[in-house]
Amino acid sequence: MAGLEERPPFEILEHTADIGLRARGRTPEELFENAAAGLLEILGAAAREGSTDVEITEEADDPAALLVHFLDELIYLVDARGARIAAITVRLQAPTRLRARVTWTASGEPLGGTELKAATFHQLSLEERPDGYVATVFFDV
């Protein structure tokens, strides 16, 4: 399981009031993992090492909504539990069903980045392209 900081690409997008993310992946799993890495960068909630493992299971009507629910789950962990996340492995059991393992440690310190309220459905997209998968999601700051 590679550390998140070694993983490739996501871009952080500008929005008048909020922040967006464009993530890519060769597989849907990699797309979800890269989106998570982008989220952690915005939050400043990545950790070098984790002490606890938690399993997240999510189901949605469509893959884009699944991504929103997954990212919301991570925001919840960070906000409610003070989680600082060291690694995430995603397994898609179907395009709309996910199981992820999150390795994290609790922190009482303030976040290193921007606090986010939630992932939104605004201009949400998740597409398969010839070279892989691309998703765009905006967060409410």
Place this chain on the structure above:
Amino acid sequence: MQPERIDEFEWRIPIGTVPGMRVPGVVFATEELIGKAVEDRAVEQVANVATLPGIVEASYAMPDIHWGYGFPIGGVAATDVDAGGVVSPGGVGFDIACGVRLIRSDLDWERDVKPRIGELVRTLGQRVPRGTGKGGRLHLGRTTMDQVLAEGVRYPLAVGIGVEEDAELCEDGGVLDTAVPEHVSDRAKDRGGDQLGSLGAGNHFLEVQVVERVIDPDAAAAMGLEEGGVCVMLHSGSRGLGHQICTDHLRVVDQASRRLGIEVPDRQLACVPVTDVVAQRYLGAMAAAANFARANRHVLTHAIRESFAAVFEKAGERPRKGSSPPLGMSMVYDVAHNLAKVEEYKVGGRVRTLCVHRKGATRAFGPEHPAIPARYRRIGQPVIIPGSMGSASYVLVGTTEAARKSFSSACHGAGRAMSRTKARRVMSGVDLVKQLEGRGIAVAASQPKLLAEEAPYAYKDVSQVVRTCEGAGLSRTVARLVPVGVVKG
């Protein structure tokens, strides 16, 4: 998309501008402000909102409009409950019942506060929990959380925090009795359990302000405001609890909306008829979040009063009556700018029950409205407009005319004009602190690195926004306040 000009302060987006519009869009703006709204595509979002089932009259936007997610920030939409009108959680937003509270004092800037402003802001910085993450003033277990969700400010009052008058001077008397704590998930309760009495981060703040100019002496006197007087303005919301409630219910509404075949141009506008059980559950949870938000600002008010008392009140020096706050620190008013409310208006010749969404817009009832505190009945409901950090803020009152023009709504602030990243590139947080301090404004910030995101240059000119509201007849200006101390999350 170029709206049609109606007059100096009003612009119209005709039906048909985007497919499915049921009513026109109306934006209250000057030529300069409408230009910005067109540029950042917020006007397109006004048109999108006009497609909501059951929407009546128009999809409105206030002069501080900017691009939001789904709804524009500054958007107002009213739907007819008895004609299939919908509620959209996105039209309230994630920070449910985020709002502003103004507290006055007997202290004079020059005489009392100026010599000790540094000490005051440091004390506020220490006593008011803020910034990201955990640590409110009150920790809530499951039972006490449910009490806050059901009782709003009545809960902290019952445990001896604040004064009775605080409830009366809060919108809805500080509690919405439509709250249903059972429709709030355990996860939302977890997320907010440690956050009651905490400011939060982002654009939330508290400012020590001085009344610079009284424009309406009669209304200002009713609010206890006079030139040179020191006030505190507080901007905070329902914290993680409200965010999680929106997240949870949006998910269900998104599914239900599609099941019902409701088509919206942006998925964040997902909605269901107000009479649907899914909508009723959302509205019960939303009201609970509103109660939490009011209780949060109530507990923060206590921390603010304590800080002032610690700095300005020596033992025995200023005897205090048991029922009145220290140093004359009474509330002026507390009003939300992210909420959906069921209100009655005359539309098409008859009174109808409407679900009024205000997303970054403030309720602004005119004189004689029964829902406003007795002491303001003659002048209209106070509307508190925070400027961007370090710029001026305003106190307005609602007008009778606003009921007809905007479902009794006015602006909510300056409105962003620049993205956070761009704002950080213009100036570092450290330089911004220096600049504010150079202007005599004391600053306490928990994340100085991010401070520049909220710099005045990242926002529109609040004075122009307020002038536009007055010009359009939505509100009247009572007083202008300037900051002398800023405490940021």
